[in-house]
Every structure is written in C-alpha cells, then in structure tokens.
Amino acid sequence: MPEVIVQNLPFLLQGLWTTIDLSLWSTLGGTALGILLATIRFVRVPVLGTLCMLFIEFIRGTPLLVVLLITYFALPALFGYKTTAYSAALLGFVLFIGAYLAEDFRAGLRSVRPSLIQAGLATGLNRWQVLRFIIAPQAVRSVIPPVFNQYIRLIKFTSVASIIGVTDLTGAALLVNARQFYPITILTTIALTYFVLCYVLSLIGRALYAHYAVKM
Amino acid sequence: MLTNYRFNWAPIWDARDLIASGLAMTIAVSLVSLAISIVIGLVVGSAGASGSRPARALAAVFVDIMRNIPLLIHMYVWYMALAFLRLPAFTCAVLGLSLYSGAYVAEVVRAGIGAVRRGQMQAALAAGLTRFKAMRLVVYPQALRMIAPSLASLFSQLIKDSSLASVIAVSELTYEAGAIDGQTFRTFEVYITISILYLILVTAASQLVMLVPGARNEASSARFADA
Numbered sequence: 001m002p003e004v005i006v007q008n009l010p011f012l013l014q015g016l017w018t019t020i021d022l023s024l025w026s027t028l029g030g031t032a033l034g035i036l037l038a039t040i041r042f043v044r045v046p047v048l049g050t051l052c053m054l055f056i057e058f059i060r061g062t063p064l065l066v067v068l069l070i071t072y073f074a075l076p077a078l079f080g081y082k083t084t085a086y087s088a089a090l091l092g093f094v095l096f097i098g099a100y101l102a103e104d105f106r107a108g109l110r111s112v113r114p115s116l117i118q119a120g121l122a123t124g125l126n127r128w129q130v131l132r133f134i135i136a137p138q139a140v141r142s143v144i145p146p147v148f149n150q151y152i153r154l155i156k157f158t159s160v161a162s163i164i165g166v167t168d169l170t171g172a173a174l175l176v177n178a179r180q181f182y183p184i185t186i187l188t189t190i191a192l193t194y195f196v197l198c199y200v201l202s203l204i205g206r207a208l209y210a211h212y213a214v215k216m
Numbered sequence: 217m218l219t220n221y222r223f224n225w226a227p228i229w230d231a232r233d234l235i236a237s238g239l240a241m242t243i244a245v246s247l248v249s250l251a252i253s254i255v256i257g258l259v260v261g262s263a264g265a266s267g268s269r270p271a272r273a274l275a276a277v278f279v280d281i282m283r284n285i286p287l288l289i290h291m292y293v294w295y296m297a298l299a300f301l302r303l304p305a306f307t308c309a310v311l312g313l314s315l316y317s318g319a320y321v322a323e324v325v326r327a328g329i330g331a332v333r334r335g336q337m338q339a340a341l342a343a344g345l346t347r348f349k350a351m352r353l354v355v356y357p358q359a360l361r362m363i364a365p366s367l368a369s370l371f372s373q374l375i376k377d378s379s380l381a382s383v384i385a386v387s388e389l390t391y392e393a394g395a396i397d398g399q400t401f402r403t404f405e406v407y408i409t410i411s412i413l414y415l416i417l418v419t420a421a422s423q424l425v426m427l428v429p430g431a432r433n434e435a436s437s438a439r440f441a442d443a
Binding site: 057058061064065070074075079157159163170174183188198199 | 220280281286292296298299377379383390393397403407408411414415
C-alpha cells in the first residue's frame with residue numbers, strides 16, 4: 001500500500017466509517033419515508049396525496065447538490081435553527097432518496113394484478129388487510145432490484161456531502177490530498193473503495209432478488 | 217413555523233444575467249455530455265449485446281467500473297489526479313459526466329437490443345441485409361422505441377448530475393447560485409429559483425426524448441414487460 005495511504009489510514013478509515021454510517025441511516029430513513037409517501041399516494045389520500053406528489057416531483061427534479069445546499073443553508077435560514085453539516089447531509093439524503101424510493105415502491109404496489117386485490121376484497125378482507133397481506137408481500141419482491149439500485153446510488157451520492165463539509169471518505173481524502181498532495185494515489189484508492197462498497201451491495205441485491213424473486 | 221425570515225426576491229431578479237449565463241453553461245455541459253454518452257452507450261451497449269464473448273466481458277467491466285464510482289470522484293480524477301493533462305474544467309466535467317452516464321446508457325441500450333425479438337435479426341439477414349445494416353435499419357429503431365422512457369430518465373439524471381461540475385469551478389447554474397448567495401445572502405430564494413430552473417430543464421428534456429416516433433409510454437412499456 002502506498003505510504004501516504006498507510007500514514008493516513010486511521011483518518012481515512014474514520015471517513016469511510018462516516019460514509020457507511022451516513023449511508024446506513026439515510027437508507028433506513030429514506031426507506032421509511034419512501035414507504036410512507038408511496039402508501040399515501042397508492043391509497044389516494046385526498047390533498048395529502050397531491051402534496052406528496054408535488055414533493056416527490058420537486059425533489060426528483062432537483063440535483064442532489066442543490067438539495068444539500070437547501071438543507072444546509074436555506075432551511076436553517078428560513079426556519080431559524082442551527083444545523084451541522086452531518087445532520088444537514090442526513091436530512092438531505094433522506095428527503096432525496098425517499099422521493100426516489102417512493103416512486104419505486106409505488107410502481108411495485110401497482111404491479112400487483114387488480115384481480116388479486118378484488119379477490120382479496122371479495123373474501124372479506126378490509127382494505128388495510130388487502131394492502132398488508134396481498135399487495136405488500138408481492139410488491140416487496142418486485143421492487144428489490146430498483147430499490148437496491150437506489151441504495152447503491154445513495155452510497156455514491158454520499159460523496160457529495162463532502163462539498164458541504166462532511167468529512168466522509170471523499171472529504172477525508174481531499175483533506176489528506178490538500179496536506180500532502182498525492183492526487184493520483186489518493187483518488188485511485190478512494191475510487192477503488194467506493195467500487196468495492198457498491199459492487200458488494202449490488203451482489204447482495206442480486207442474491208436477494210434470486211432468493212425472493214417470484215418464480216413464474 | 218416560519219420565523220422572521222423576510223422574503224426578498226429583488227436581488228435574484230437583479231442577478232438574472234448571472235443566472236442566465238449559469239443556465240446556458242448547464243445546458244452546454246449537459247448537451248455535450250449527452251452526445252458523448254450516447255456514443256459511448258451505443259458502442260459499449262452494442263458490444264455488451266453482441267455474440268462475441270470478449271466484447272461482452274469488456275463491456276461488462278467498463279460498465280461496472282464506471283457505474284460503481286461516484287460521479288464526484290470521476291470529476292476529481294480528471295481535474296486533480298490527471299491535472300498534468302491540463303484539461304480545462306469544462307472538459308473535465310464533460311469527460312467525467314460522459315463516462316459515468318455513458319455506462320448507464322450502455323446498460324439501457326444493451327437491454328433494448330436484447331428485447332428486440334431474435335426473429336427480427338434473422339429475418340433481416342435472410343432478406344440479404346448485412347449485419348451492420350440489419351442493426352441500423354431493423355434492430356436499433358425498434359430498440360430505441362422501447363428504451364425511450366429509460367433514456368428520458370437517464371438524460372434528466374444527467375442534467376441534474378451536471379450540478380457537480382460546480383465543485384471543479386465550471387460556472388454553471390449551481391456555481392452561479394453559490395456566487396449570488398455569497399453576494400446577497402438571499403439563500404432560500406436563490407436555491408429555490410435554481411431548483412425550479414432545473415425542474416423545468418429536466419421536464420423539457422424528458423418530454424423531448426418521448427417525442428421519438430413510436431416511443432412507448434409508461435403504460436404500454438409495462439405491458440411489454442409482462443409479455
């Protein structure tokens with residue numbers, strides 16, 4: 001391993017941990033938000049459904065960097081609270097990935113054939129039970145590939161947090177580079193690290209899909 | 217609960233020239249990257265769908281490497297690691313964005329070619345077309361119709377991703393927004409303004425792609441997936 005990496009290994013590992021930590025919490029938060037938004041839109045709650053749609057379209061039309069700038073600079077200015085780079089990034093990622101996941105979940109919910117829903121209602125289940133026992137189990141399987149794609153995107157996107165000053169893997173690497181200036185070595189190393197992270201996650205996604213896929 | 221933040225949109229209007237030039241730069245970066253990523257996607261995607269095993273393996277390696285590295289790192293690699301090439305920031309941004317998006321386009325193209333029924337190619341060859349002509353006249357047009365929705369979302373993704381060019385000092389929309397924010401402190405107004413501009417760009421781009429003759433809308437492509 002090159003000397004500059006060995007010297008700064010603890011610092012870089014700390015950055016890597018921040019990246020993983022940020023990805024993990026954003027994944028959890030984003031998934032929860034996505035399920036909530038998708039369900040509200042799927043069961044067509046009046047007014048709230050439209051608001052969710054507007055929120056989703058707004059986020060999906062805005063670059064992640066701008067979302068982070070909004071959560072870091074604009075929202076605190078508007079509502080008058082103090083925030084840290086880490087919590088602003090976390091909030092931004094949850095909102096951002098939640099909006100994308102919501103559309104994937106909704107597509108999954110809609111992929112369940114209407115006749116199954118009708119059959120469920122006909123056997124006397126109420127709407128909530130149909131959602132819980134008939135639609136959700138089938139939808140979960142069909143959304144595994146798109147959802148894992150979003151998770152992988154999220155890991156890559158966490159690098160953007162370095163721009164608002166989070167010392168994640170990219171942020172740590174840039175600091176090390178600013179101090180010692182070995183751009184080729186340092187950037188190659190973190191590119192490789194991201195590659196391994198994302199690739200492993202995509203393998204997990206493929207394995208899960210193969211395991212849970214609906215066999216026709 | 218809105219506190220005592222006073223909205224003041226006048227400074228944004230006064231900075232309209234900066235915003236317009238940022239918007240023009242965003243469109244320029246996106247269009248050039250779009251063109252290059254289509255070329256990359258077409259070449260790599262066709263290789264990925266071809267009969268030759270080495271070509272398929274090479275395409276898969278290219279796609280996996282490009283897609284699994286964050287775009288920001290792509291940009292820094294061209295701008296900082298390969299600084300000895302002395303490429304202008306604009307070129308670095310375009311290269312990073314095209315290679316990254318090109319890999320995504322390649323996967324979509326590969327899927328599109330795979331979705332054209334085998335008989336089409338066989339019939340074209342039997343009718344006496346060369347392999348190249350069969351691809352150009354028979355396979356690609358059909359594939360394009362099927363992948364238009366995916367391409368539309370990739371292209372809108374590309375426009376949004378171009379905002380990362382601001383970190384390597386390309387004076388596009390996000391970069392100008394930061395500059396205006398620094399001068400006027402109208403943080404909320406400026407970022408909302410550029411969000412809306414991005415939203416308009418993205419919507420326009422995806423609508424334009426769907427103008428491809430015979431492009432399938434969401435409903436019919438879902439039906440296609442069922443078949």
